[in-house]
Amino acid sequence: MAIDISATSKLWSFPGGIHPPERKAPANMTAIQRFPLPPVLFIPLRQHAGEPGELCVAVGDYVLKGQPLTIPGVDNGLPVHASTSGTITAIQQHPLNHPSGLTGLTLCLEPDGKDAWYPRQPIANIDAISQREVLQHLQAMGIAGLGGAGFPTARKVAGARNIDVLIINGVECEPYIVSDDRLMREHAGEILAGSLLLQKLTSAKQLVIAIEDNKPEAAAAFAAAIHDSNATDTDTTELKGAAAVLKIVPTRYPSGGEKQLIQILTGKQVPVRGLPADIGILMQNVGTAFAVARAIHHGEPLLERVVTITGEAVHQPGTAWALLGTPIEYLLAQSGFRAQEKKQRVIMGGPMMGFTVTNLQIPVIKTTNCILAPSQKELAPAEAEMACIRCGACEIACPASLLPQQLQWLAKAKDYDGLKQHNLADCIECGACAYVCPSQIPLVQYYRQAKAEIREQAIEQQKAEIARQRFEARQARLEREKEERLAKHKKAAEARKAAQAAQAARQTESSTDGEQDPVKAALARVKAKKAQQDRGVEPAKSEQKDAVAAAVARAKAKKAERDANAESTPATTEKKDAVAAAVARAKAKKAERERLAKLEAENIGDSENKQNATNNKGNENS
Amino acid sequence: MSFYIASSPHHHQRRTTAKLMQLVLFAMLPGFLAQLYFFGWGVIFQLSLAIAVALAAESLCLIARDRAPASGLQDNTAIVTAALLAVSIPPLAPWWVIVIGTLFAIVVVKHLFGGVGHNIFNPAMAGYVLLLISFPVQMTAWMPPTGLASNAPGFIDSLYLFLFQFTNEGFSLEQVRRIDTGSMLDAVVMATPLDHVKTQLSQGATLSEALQHRQFTGFAGAGWQWVNFAYLLGGLLLLQQRVIQWHIPVAMLGALSICAILGSIFAPDLLPGLNIHLFSGATMFAAFFIATDPVSAATSSKGKLIYATLIGVLIYVIRSYGGYPDAVAFAVLLANLCVPVIDQYTRPVTYGHRKEES
Numbered sequence: 007m008a009i010d011i012s013a014t015s016k017l018w019s020f021p022g023g024i025h026p027p028e029r030k031a032p033a034n035m036t037a038i039q040r041f042p043l044p045p046v047l048f049i050p051l052r053q054h055a056g057e058p059g060e061l062c063v064a065v066g067d068y069v070l071k072g073q074p075l076t077i078p079g080v081d082n083g084l085p086v087h088a089s090t091s092g093t094i095t096a097i098q099q100h101p102l103n104h105p106s107g108l109t110g111l112t113l114c115l116e117p118d119g120k121d122a123w124y125p126r127q128p129i130a131n132i133d134a135i136s137q138r139e140v141l142q143h144l145q146a147m148g149i150a151g152l153g154g155a156g157f158p159t160a161r162k163v164a165g166a167r168n169i170d171v172l173i174i175n176g177v178e179c180e181p182y183i184v185s186d187d188r189l190m191r192e193h194a195g196e197i198l199a200g201s202l203l204l205q206k207l208t209s210a211k212q213l214v215i216a217i218e219d220n221k222p223e224a225a226a227a228f229a230a231a232i233h234d235s236n237a238t239d240t241d242t243t244e245l246k247g248a249a250a251v252l253k254i255v256p257t258r259y260p261s262g263g264e265k266q267l268i269q270i271l272t273g274k275q276v277p278v279r280g281l282p283a284d285i286g287i288l289m290q291n292v293g294t295a296f297a298v299a300r301a302i303h304h305g306e307p308l309l310e311r312v313v314t315i316t317g318e319a320v321h322q323p324g325t326a327w328a329l330l331g332t333p334i335e336y337l338l339a340q341s342g343f344r345a346q347e348k349k350q351r352v353i354m355g356g357p358m359m360g361f362t363v364t365n366l367q368i369p370v371i372k373t374t375n376c377i378l379a380p381s382q383k384e385l386a387p388a389e390a391e392m393a394c395i396r397c398g399a400c401e402i403a404c405p406a407s408l409l410p411q412q413l414q415w416l417a418k419a420k421d422y423d424g425l426k427q428h429n430l431a432d433c434i435e436c437g438a439c440a441y442v443c444p445s446q447i448p449l450v451q452y453y454r455q456a457k458a459e460i461r462e463q464a465i466e467q468q469k470a471e472i473a474r475q476r477f478e479a480r481q482a483r484l485e486r487e488k489e490e491r492l493a494k495h496k497k498a499a500e501a502r503k504a505a506q507a508a509q510a511a512r513q514t515e516s517s518t519d520g521e522q523d524p525v526k527a528a529l530a531r532v533k534a535k536k537a538q539q540d541r542g543v544e545p546a547k548s549e550q551k552d553a554v555a556a557a558v559a560r561a562k563a564k565k566a567e568r569d570a571n572a573e574s575t576p577a578t579t580e581k582k583d584a585v586a587a588a589v590a591r592a593k594a595k596k597a598e599r600e601r602l603a604k605l606e607a608e609n610i611g612d613s614e615n616k617q618n619a620t621n622n623k624g625n626e627n628s
Numbered sequence: 629m630s631f632y633i634a635s636s637p638h639h640h641q642r643r644t645t646a647k648l649m650q651l652v653l654f655a656m657l658p659g660f661l662a663q664l665y666f667f668g669w670g671v672i673f674q675l676s677l678a679i680a681v682a683l684a685a686e687s688l689c690l691i692a693r694d695r696a697p698a699s700g701l702q703d704n705t706a707i708v709t710a711a712l713l714a715v716s717i718p719p720l721a722p723w724w725v726i727v728i729g730t731l732f733a734i735v736v737v738k739h740l741f742g743g744v745g746h747n748i749f750n751p752a753m754a755g756y757v758l759l760l761i762s763f764p765v766q767m768t769a770w771m772p773p774t775g776l777a778s779n780a781p782g783f784i785d786s787l788y789l790f791l792f793q794f795t796n797e798g799f800s801l802e803q804v805r806r807i808d809t810g811s812m813l814d815a816v817v818m819a820t821p822l823d824h825v826k827t828q829l830s831q832g833a834t835l836s837e838a839l840q841h842r843q844f845t846g847f848a849g850a851g852w853q854w855v856n857f858a859y860l861l862g863g864l865l866l867l868q869q870r871v872i873q874w875h876i877p878v879a880m881l882g883a884l885s886i887c888a889i890l891g892s893i894f895a896p897d898l899l900p901g902l903n904i905h906l907f908s909g910a911t912m913f914a915a916f917f918i919a920t921d922p923v924s925a926a927t928s929s930k931g932k933l934i935y936a937t938l939i940g941v942l943i944y945v946i947r948s949y950g951g952y953p954d955a956v957a958f959a960v961l962l963a964n965l966c967v968p969v970i971d972q973y974t975r976p977v978t979y980g981h982r983k984e985e986s
């Protein structure tokens with residue numbers, strides 16, 4: 007059944023969810039600021055899923071704003087761009103913006119303050135070129151999902167077929183974060199334009215924009231944008247907002263989760279291990295839609311994004327356009343951050359799903375939506391874990407309808423099979439369960455650990471499996487080689503036998519031969535002579551018997567020759583017979599020699615080929 | 629500057645188990661005061677001794693199990709268990725009754741099963757049942773409610789009765805429990821309303837005859853009805869504070885009501901009606917404070933509905949046909965036994981695992 011969403015159609019609900027204090031103010035009360043250029047940018051080569059591309063600049067190079075710095079590798083990753091003009095001062099290991107706190111290869115770019123652009127190539131009319139070319143453009147512009155895991159947008163769009171609804175997600179349900187809220191208030195028109203472009207690219211029948219009901223200003227801005235877009239009568243692109251439906255969803259965490267929002271809007275669930283596209287839905291974040299519009303209409307790569315800088319340790323909380331690569335320390339400093347406690351917490355992301363950082367030099371990346379520096383008072387650290395009292399509060403809160411409590415017991419017991427049975431993999435780590443747990447059990451931490459352990463186990467299993475396969479392949483190869491060797495020997499032996507048999511057969515055959523033509527006889531003589539010469543040149547390797555036979559044949563042939571020379575008249579039957587026999591013998595000899603040589607050569611070549619083939623196979627396996 | 633490292637979520641509801649238990653204790657206050665008013669000082673002695681014993685037993689158990697007693701005691705669960713048991717037994721029952729009951733509840737039912745969160749049975753109700761079976765006389769010796777007692781004992785007399793089973797003047801509990809019927813000859817030992825109805829019915833009287841007794845001044849028995857109201861009030865407070873969810877009280881009271889109504893329709897003269905079932909005995913107390921014990925109840929919302937319905941039906945069946953006048957403790961323990969099965973069959977369907985009905 008196709009999904010049909012209209013402005014008045016019913017909203018569904020998802021189970022569970024929580025209402026943590028929103029604390030969106032005061033960060034959402036001021037316009038998005040633009041700080042001066044930071045003194046240095048750290049641009050990690052790898053900002054997203056997939057292998058990092060190949061560097062195409064070197065230390066000391068001067069780069070322009072928007073200039074690609076890497077060429078994507080084979081897996082169609084995204085290039086990274088210079089966020090502003092300046093000089094590459096170093097390419098080195100630098101802390102990554104990642105929960106692991108690991109380092110990664112990073113370009114250090116020192117801005118020259120000119121902010122000079124690399125040539126931009128907007129697309130005037132996307133109808134004039136193929137969808138593939140537009141997607142290639144989006145990829146070259148480095149467009150990735152700004153809401154979630156930073157998946158390349160072009161790949162997401164290319165992989166989706168038969169899309170009924172394109173949902174533009176402006177829900178932003180996590181407390182404190184207001185980046186999308188501000189972006190919608192200030193740039194609803196461009197977000198809508200980008201959304202319509204995406205709709206065109208996905209051939210989605212419907213376009214739905216979802217906003218939580220705690221952002222009335224953003225909703226109003228969108229309603230106005232949709233109205234404007236319908237009013238302007240431009241038939242150049244035919245992109246109209248008429249079909250765009252604005253849906254206001256009730257505030258409840260985590261209604262902005264992809265799966266939850268789909269359930270709210272359609273009542274459907276994304277099947278397990280499936281994608282939204284399986285039920286005809288594609289979701290994009292408002293920030294992504296904005297970036298798509300900038301990339302297509304202005305030819306601008308994704309170089310900056312809105313970041314919320316908030317928390318009580320920040321004196322001027324608000325939002326800012328942050329160039330990708332800006333160290334978060336710079337943003338915090340610009341916002342009047344002062345560490346309030348001996349142990350200050352700085353959270354990358356929101357209070358529910360963000361991670362604490364250990365180094366303020368980590369750069370802003372495409373998925374950085376919030377930097378939160380709370381005081382101990384507003385977000386008190388977790389208290390000591392107490393025993394689970396089976397109160398079921400966690401289960402009531404879980405939006406995925408899991409049994410967090412059961413998962414917790416199982417995780418503590420390291421019962422991985424039990425965890426799989428209880429669908430740990432479907433946990434979206436939203437933290438709702440841990441938020442409500444009265445015993446202060448860090449449930450999500452347990453799940454994360456268990457997931458990591460299960461992953462490790464799977465990798466171990468895979469390794470063991472590969473090792474097993476490799477061993478078996480080797481065994482099979484050895485077996486095959488042995489058989490081949492045996493077969494070769496057998497074949498050679500058979501060939502020899504066959505040759506002997508043929509010789510014997512010919513001898514008997516020739517003895518019963520009828521009359522011979524004098525020409526033939528002459529030819530035979532010549533051949534015999536040649537054979538004789540050959541024989542002389544070649545080192546005698548044949549068996550004694552052969553040598554004897556050859557000698558006999560030679561003698562006979564000589565005699566026959568002499569006879570033939572002496573008598574011009576047709577030879578007598580006996581004489582003729584003798585000559586023929588000798589010729590035949592010589593012929594057989596030669597043929598056999600030749601055949602054997604050929605056979606040998608063939609066999610060696612063959613087995614070599616086979617050997618190579620098996621080796622190759624072995625390599626593939628390893 | 630050093631950083632504080634933590635795992636998400638970084639925000640928590642400031643609602644610890646300890647606070648939840650405090651709220652439960654607070655919500656018990658109206659019922660407790662009603663009991664104090666109608667049944668005298670005894671309940672205070674019971675409560676004090678029960679809490680003291682419970683804390684001591686909890687500490688010793690934690691030490692024996694190699695846990696830090698301080699952290700374990702913080703959750704207040706032992707105090708709640710003690711309080712639930714203390715208000716369940718007759719106020720002037722001898723001191724050793726509550727001591728035995730509390731020890732059994734904490735040591736055997738709670739800690740031998742693995743401590744908080746692991747006990748299968750509701751500790752307070754298990755303790756109660758042990759006492760009821762072991763000391764049936766002491767455990768059914770409820771005081772007549774204030775106003776009916778001929779000589780209600782004062783504070784000192786109550787303390788004496790609690791400690792030595794005799795008042796200062798040498799009256800026994802039996803004597804104190806007599807109610808003033810106008811003539812000395814008629815002086816009888818007071819039974820609780822449910823007990824009274826049960827005895828009368830079993831002796832061939834009809835319900836209306838049984839209800840002739842002067843203790844049925846209100847609609848469900850003097851004193852008892854107000855105690856039930858008080859616990860209902862406390863229960864509503866728990867609901868409003870979201871300490872408990874509605875599922876268990878609603879399902880339990882609903883099931884009990886439906887049974888009572890059906891009973892009254894089919895055997896109006898032989899089975900007590902809705903008013904008696906709901907407002908006599910320990911009904912409200914059970915619905916809001918006992919059955920809602922998270923540890924021993926079913927987990928999922930659906931499971932809780934089934935669990936509480938079971939309790940409601942069992943209470944009715946045992947009250948009507950069993951050998952004991954009240955049935956809350958038995959019903960709860962029986963339902964506790966069914967929890968693993970209920971939990972098994974009420975597992976919610978995880979997101980994305982639903983079979984799409986297309």
Ligand code: SF4
Binds near residue numbers: 404406409435449450
């Ligand atoms: S973190 Fe996982 S288990 Fe906990 S509420 Fe979210 S989805 Fe459910």
Ligand code: SF4
Binds near residue numbers: 395439
């Ligand atoms: S919320 Fe915490 S205490 Fe309650 S059942 Fe879940 S894990 Fe146990």
